[in-house]
Amino acid sequence: MKSGLTTIEMQGITKRFPGVLANDSIDFEARSGEVHALLGENGAGKSTLMNILSGFYRPDEGAIFIEGERALLKSPRDALKLGVGMVHQHFMLVDVQTVAENIELGRATPRFVLKMSETERKIEGLSKEYGLQVHPKAHIWQLSVGEQQRVEILKMLYRGTRILILDEPTAVLAPQEVESLFATLRRMTAEGHTIILITHKLDEVMAIAQRVTVLRKGRVISTVPTSETDQRGLARMMVGREILFRVAKKAVAPGKEVLRAEKLCAMNDKGLDALKEVSFSIRQGEILGIAGVAGNGQRELAEVITGLRHATSGRVCVGDKETTNCSPWRVIKEKVSHIPEDRLGVGLVPNLPISDNVILKGYRDPPLARGPFLNGRSIADFAQNLIATFDIAAPDTNTPVRLLSGGNLQKTILAREISAEPDLLVAMHPTRGLDIGATESVRKMLLERREKGAAVLLISEDLDEIIALSDWIAVLFGGEIMGILDSTKAQIEEIGLMMAGVKPAGEETPAQTPPREGVQ
Numbered sequence: 001m002k003s004g005l006t007t008i009e010m011q012g013i014t015k016r017f018p019g020v021l022a023n024d025s026i027d028f029e030a031r032s033g034e035v036h037a038l039l040g041e042n043g044a045g046k047s048t049l050m051n052i053l054s055g056f057y058r059p060d061e062g063a064i065f066i067e068g069e070r071a072l073l074k075s076p077r078d079a080l081k082l083g084v085g086m087v088h089q090h091f092m093l094v095d096v097q098t099v100a101e102n103i104e105l106g107r108a109t110p111r112f113v114l115k116m117s118e119t120e121r122k123i124e125g126l127s128k129e130y131g132l133q134v135h136p137k138a139h140i141w142q143l144s145v146g147e148q149q150r151v152e153i154l155k156m157l158y159r160g161t162r163i164l165i166l167d168e169p170t171a172v173l174a175p176q177e178v179e180s181l182f183a184t185l186r187r188m189t190a191e192g193h194t195i196i197l198i199t200h201k202l203d204e205v206m207a208i209a210q211r212v213t214v215l216r217k218g219r220v221i222s223t224v225p226t227s228e229t230d231q232r233g234l235a236r237m238m239v240g241r242e243i244l245f246r247v248a249k250k251a252v253a254p255g256k257e258v259l260r261a262e263k264l265c266a267m268n269d270k271g272l273d274a275l276k277e278v279s280f281s282i283r284q285g286e287i288l289g290i291a292g293v294a295g296n297g298q299r300e301l302a303e304v305i306t307g308l309r310h311a312t313s314g315r316v317c318v319g320d321k322e323t324t325n326c327s328p329w330r331v332i333k334e335k336v337s338h339i340p341e342d343r344l345g346v347g348l349v350p351n352l353p354i355s356d357n358v359i360l361k362g363y364r365d366p367p368l369a370r371g372p373f374l375n376g377r378s379i380a381d382f383a384q385n386l387i388a389t390f391d392i393a394a395p396d397t398n399t400p401v402r403l404l405s406g407g408n409l410q411k412t413i414l415a416r417e418i419s420a421e422p423d424l425l426v427a428m429h430p431t432r433g434l435d436i437g438a439t440e441s442v443r444k445m446l447l448e449r450r451e452k453g454a455a456v457l458l459i460s461e462d463l464d465e466i467i468a469l470s471d472w473i474a475v476l477f478g479g480e481i482m483g484i485l486d487s488t489k490a491q492i493e494e495i496g497l498m499m500a501g502v503k504p505a506g507e508e509t510p511a512q513t514p515p516r517e518g519v520q
Ligand SMILES: Nc1ncnc2c1ncn2[C@@H]1O[C@H](COP(=O)(O)OP(=O)(O)O)[C@@H](O)[C@H]1O
Pocket: 017, 018, 020, 021, 022, 040, 041, 042, 043, 044, 045, 046, 047, 048, 049
């Protein structure tokens, strides 16, 4: 296919969900040989539009043309037949089957005539051609998330996809894996494929896309070549106003030690070693960022520190008290707050109103409690105040939290945890899934706590976030700390290598000594 030809044209696409206009007369066009980014905040309508293009949803209005022909897509199968395939955010692979079986799966050929070895050979060929390394005989459960993503892409290529849609593919990848994905995408576009990349990351758009279409609230704001814009311009289109790029981080002189972890060991839910002699310390006014690909011990670390998981050995001290294996309630008493990973599971009670959720931690103490009773008036005032301060979009304090959107759930947890004025704040993925506006306000709140002298343990997969907020950066890999770096000197490549398990050069043992010197 010649590069530059229009392969996809969507005209006047409208899609309504109950109470939401997800796509509002959208016009969208993509060409062969380009990576076309579809950029927008959460809820802008990106996934909906691409689910329509790949046959998962039917539009209420509008027309789709694929390679010049009007296409009526009744199912993903129809779209695949026309060369359009989509890799979703949540992979659709069968765990217990092999790579080859998954790739064959769902094809029209009856299983008994399948020649696996032939499939496997073909997969190996595609793997080589596009730099998608994965073993055809491996079982899906044995693969990392990055490898599973490669299987999804191979599956699409195997089925003859020429127009490939990727929905936020880098959310689950380490920096090196992102580079390798991008290399694959470049090979595909060089051969005339069309790639549509859904993302809300501006740097990614600038790095890989030739053109970008920005969506806001279900509408197209603009389609521009990336050579004619920059991150700031894109952000303005995406959010509809100027945003601060670098949250201003003030110099704060560190105070006393607030958290000390000494050779902490713990197991994960499967009974395997999840933390291996993890040591570090954080002082007042410091943020220690824990970088790493998910599943390398981050969750277990947060849980051990907050009393939710048993440490098999080692010590945790908060201030001058040892809290190793204390109950969560005891740890809270030491003025420790926790923003958990699972917002609805651990963080909030879905069916209770906002007012009850924000007092979950403080209800035993005055003014919220009056003797053994709760003080309804104070609680309502307290909740109302938090809703205003934290800009939580909700009709009133009686709204059950299950009705709130992701960003507002997160703000509700933050409101509760920060209003407790903790000495130590353990924040796990505090901005994951949030759009730029909400992300900005959450980051500001974390920095405010730091300025007020709190110690913050920030666990995040977003390296930009870690670098922007942290004073020190520790990288977790396989339950071990690969090293602790001064954030003002840390290089993103170095952190990326550590995230992949490479210890920094010139060190035989990981730097597990708590940071002590060199603070600005
Ligand atoms: N299956 C669905 N049912 C109801 N509402 C939906 C569904 N899918 C998406 N929406 C709503 O449509 C809007 C656009 O969502 P989506 O396309 O997922 O946005 P994006 O991918 O840009 O984050 C949001 O308000 C979302 O809540």
